[in-house]
Amino acid sequence: MYFKRIETFITNLGYSISYQNERDGIFCIESESDGIKNLIMGVAPPILILEQYLFTLKSDDKEILKALLKKNRDIIHGAFVLDEEGKKVIFRYTMQIENLDINELEGALNSLGLLLGEYYEEIIEFSKK
Numbered sequence: 001m002y003f004k005r006i007e008t009f010i011t012n013l014g015y016s017i018s019y020q021n022e023r024d025g026i027f028c029i030e031s032e033s034d035g036i037k038n039l040i041m042g043v044a045p046p047i048l049i050l051e052q053y054l055f056t057l058k059s060d061d062k063e064i065l066k067a068l069l070k071k072n073r074d075i076i077h078g079a080f081v082l083d084e085e086g087k088k089v090i091f092r093y094t095m096q097i098e099n100l101d102i103n104e105l106e107g108a109l110n111s112l113g114l115l116l117g118e119y120y121e122e123i124i125e126f127s128k129k
Helices: 002-012 062-072 102-128
Strands: 016-021 026-031 036-044 047-056 079-082 088-096
Touching: 002 016, 002 026, 002 036, 002 102, 036 102, 047 102, 062 079, 062 102, 088 102
Parallel strands: none
Antiparallel strands: 016 026, 026 036, 036 047, 047 088, 079 088
């Protein structure tokens, strides 16, 4: 039920689905115009999880980590997080799925697009260090 609804939202918002697996509740979506590539959406009732890999940390540079934490304060939806190994920097956003509507999903995706648009230079620099 939720999987099909999310699929409809994705296509109605104009995103491309490059991979989907209903059994596992996974979508991989893209929007070149928003700078979003291989965004993973996990349908895991009662939540929907969005994760966008950004870069891999080459070192435990505390200045990079500090800058990312500071930027989290400016992000409207979602946050920068680290994977289990503490190496991959990911944008992650989690939403309640039961009453989710297309406008809420669009807001979360727009937030990511805006973040990537305004913060891409810093992200590129962080990925080099």
